[in-house]
Amino acid sequence: xxxxxxxxxxxxxxxxxxxxxxxxxxxxxxxxxxxxxxxxxxxxxxxxxxxxxxxxxxxxxxxxxxxxxxxxxxxxxxxxxxxxxxxxxxxxxxxxxxxxxxxxxxxxxxxxxxxxxxxxxxxxxxxxxxxxxxxxxxxxxxxxxxxxxxxxxxxxxxxxxxxxxxxxxxxxxxxxxxxxxxxxxxxxxxxxxxxxxxxxxxxxxxxxxxxxxxxxxxxxxxxxxxxxxxxxxxxxxxxxxxxxxx
Numbered sequence: 001x002x003x004x005x006x007x008x009x010x011x012x013x014x015x016x017x018x019x020x021x022x023x024x025x026x027x028x029x030x031x032x033x034x035x036x037x038x039x040x041x042x043x044x045x046x047x048x049x050x051x052x053x054x055x056x057x058x059x060x061x062x063x064x065x066x067x068x069x070x071x072x073x074x075x076x077x078x079x080x081x082x083x084x085x086x087x088x089x090x091x092x093x094x095x096x097x098x099x100x101x102x103x104x105x106x107x108x109x110x111x112x113x114x115x116x117x118x119x120x121x122x123x124x125x126x127x128x129x130x131x132x133x134x135x136x137x138x139x140x141x142x143x144x145x146x147x148x149x150x151x152x153x154x155x156x157x158x159x160x161x162x163x164x165x166x167x168x169x170x171x172x173x174x175x176x177x178x179x180x181x182x183x184x185x186x187x188x189x190x191x192x193x194x195x196x197x198x199x200x201x202x203x204x205x206x207x208x209x210x211x212x213x214x215x216x217x218x219x220x221x222x223x224x225x226x227x228x229x230x231x232x233x234x235x236x237x238x239x240x241x242x243x244x245x246x
Contacts, residue, residue, distance in 0.1 A: 041140075045159045048139070049168060052079040056176050057142050059184055066182065074182030076192060082171035085186045085198045088206035088239060090170060095238035096210040096231075098131040101170075102245060106132040106161040107154075133157050135173040167246035174198075179209055181217045193221040207235035 020028070055077075063073040082090070094101045100108050112128035129137075136156035141149055160169055179189035186198040186209075194205050201209070208221035211231035219228050 041156070042159065042163075044140075045156070045163050048172065049164050053139055053172055053176055054079075056138050056184070057140075058138055058178060061143065062178070062182060075184065076180075076182055076188040077184040078187040078191075079175050079185065080187045080198055082167060082174070085171075085174050086201040086206055087244065088203045089174065089186055089198065089201050089209060090244060091239045091242035092203075092206040092210035092235055093131065093170075093174065093213070094242050094244075096207075096235050097134070097213060101131050102166060104130060104132075106130060106157040130157075131173050132161055132169055134177065135169050136160055138176050138178075139172060165246070170246070177213065178216045179212070180221070183216070189221070203239050204232060204236050207232045207239065210235050 059075050059077065063075055066073050098108065098111075100111070108128060108130050111130070114128065133153055136159075137143075137149075137153050140156045141152055160172075164172070175185040175187075178184055179186070180192055183189050183192045186201075189209050190196055190198040190201055190205075193209065194201065205221075208224065208228070211224070211228050212219035212221050219225070221228075224232065
């Protein structure tokens with residue numbers, strides 16, 4: 001009789017997986033965190049190149065501050081395309097906030113150096129933040145002066161300069177920044193201060209809005225103080241020298 005031969009079991013050649021060390025697990029966690037942060041941030045910036053920004057962190061913070069102080073939670077905001085915002089206002093914010101906006105790539109190092117030197121001397125002048133940096137901060141980040149926030153601001157500034165371009169940065173900036181207590185964007189500001197739409201702002205009215213941007217909850221664009229009136233006159237003159245070339 002033929003013998004029944006049973007095949008012998010082969011030992012598995014696979015080696016057991018090595019367990020990751022604590023250091024490897026920590027590295028992997030931060031690497032995945034870094035990877036996902038870049039994917040998500042890039043996607044959001046790309047989205048906002050085409051879609052209006054509906055809400056910003058500052059709007060939420062201000063609403064909570066109003067509530068905490070017993071006021072109504074106000075958020076007056078209305079998005080309009082840049083073609084419906086007066087050229088006077090576009091030029092006014094460049095004259096007031098960032099004279100080299102159309103020349104730099106997001107950072108004005110000369111303005112930063114000047115601001116740093118004046119701070120060292122104890123002078124209190126406007127900082128060296130560009131319109132691009134202010135846009136990155138207002139749309140994507142929180143208020144504050146920490147190194148983490150400044151680092152993220154620089155990161156988002158580079159992204160919007162590369163992905164959006166100057167015209168879109170100006171459009172988002174003029175639709176998102178604070179222009180009064182609970183007032184955000186050019187359209188809401190024009191109606192709040194002058195009872196008209198943003199497309200109809202005169203040079204002097206545009207200068208009035210630009211003049212209060214350093215502290216829009218303290219200053220008034222209409223019925224202004226003598227200090228703001230002097231700023232209005234200066235910005236109004238400078239508007240004539242600003243050439244827009246997006």
